[in-house]
Amino acid sequence: MNYAQLVENIKRKRSFLCVGLDTDVKKIPSHLASEEDAIFKFNKAIIDATAPYCVAYKPNLAFYESLGVEGWIAFEKTIRYIRENYPDQFIIADAKRGDIGNTSKMYARSFFEHLDVDSITVAPYMGEDSVTPFLGYEGKWVILLALTSNKGSHDFQLIKDENGRRLFENVILTARTWATPEQMMFVVGATQGQLFEDIRAVAPDNFLLVPGVGAQGGSLEEVAKYGMIKDCGLLVNSSRGIIYASQSEDFAEVAAAEAAKLAAEMSALLNTYAGI
DSSP states (O other): OOHHHHHHHHHHHTOOEEEEEOOOTTTSOHHHHTSTTHHHHHHHHHHHHHGGGOSEEEEBHHHHHTTTHHHHHHHHHHHHHHHHHOTTSEEEEEEEEOOSHHHHHHHHIIIIIISOOSEEEEOOTTOHHHHGGGGOSTTOEEEEEEEOSSGGGGGTTTOBOTTSOBHHHHHHHHHTTTSOTTTEEEEEOGGGTTHHHHHHHHOSSSOEEEOOBSTTOBOHHHHHHHHOBTTBOEEEEESHHHHTSOOSTTHHHHHHHHHHHHHHHHHHHHHHHTOO
16 A cells, blocks of 8 residues: 555545554453454454544554464454455554564565565664665555654663764654655654654654554544644554453444544544644
């Protein structure tokens, strides 16, 4: 999916919601947990219920890898189901890969050729040659970790160099020389608030993947106020607040209601801050 298609989907649906499929077999409703293929059945129900209100899905690989082969099969079935039934959805593999060039090349082949996701999250610590193998696929995106939502993000990401520039700013400025805004997004946690202004100073036209709204306490209003651009430029992720909103047999309907609520807020924010 290219930049123009993503923007068009946001405008058409009046939503920039990404639903995180962080599916934990120990947290899904008990009536499903004991069934065969429980992870995929749960994901399918969530996807069918929330697809009208979101523009992206983001399965986090850790939740699938923790189950071994069974988890990988559920992950692949989930990707295939979205591709075949909701082709307008942007699919993010939240895998946080990034290794020496030859290894990254294999990761890129796995996710972009075999699995056919639209994007993958990548850690930038090892530098350019660990990232560029992911950039050789037309219509595919790298989503680079920049300023994350966790408490420990301040341990390194805000360290200043001799010129007073923080590490996350250096990461973004350097990475923007590797790829265009049609190939690269940045992860910026919703809990960073007004720091979105500083992000936009160094990444004025890149899309941002924004986790941390909902269970982590990030403010959707602040994200839009400080981070939105004329093409929106945001994919805001909510995981637990949607997929685990109910533990009963109505879990999919409740998930849909939560997604619809966020989408309605996003529609108003698009009008206020992007004029869309």
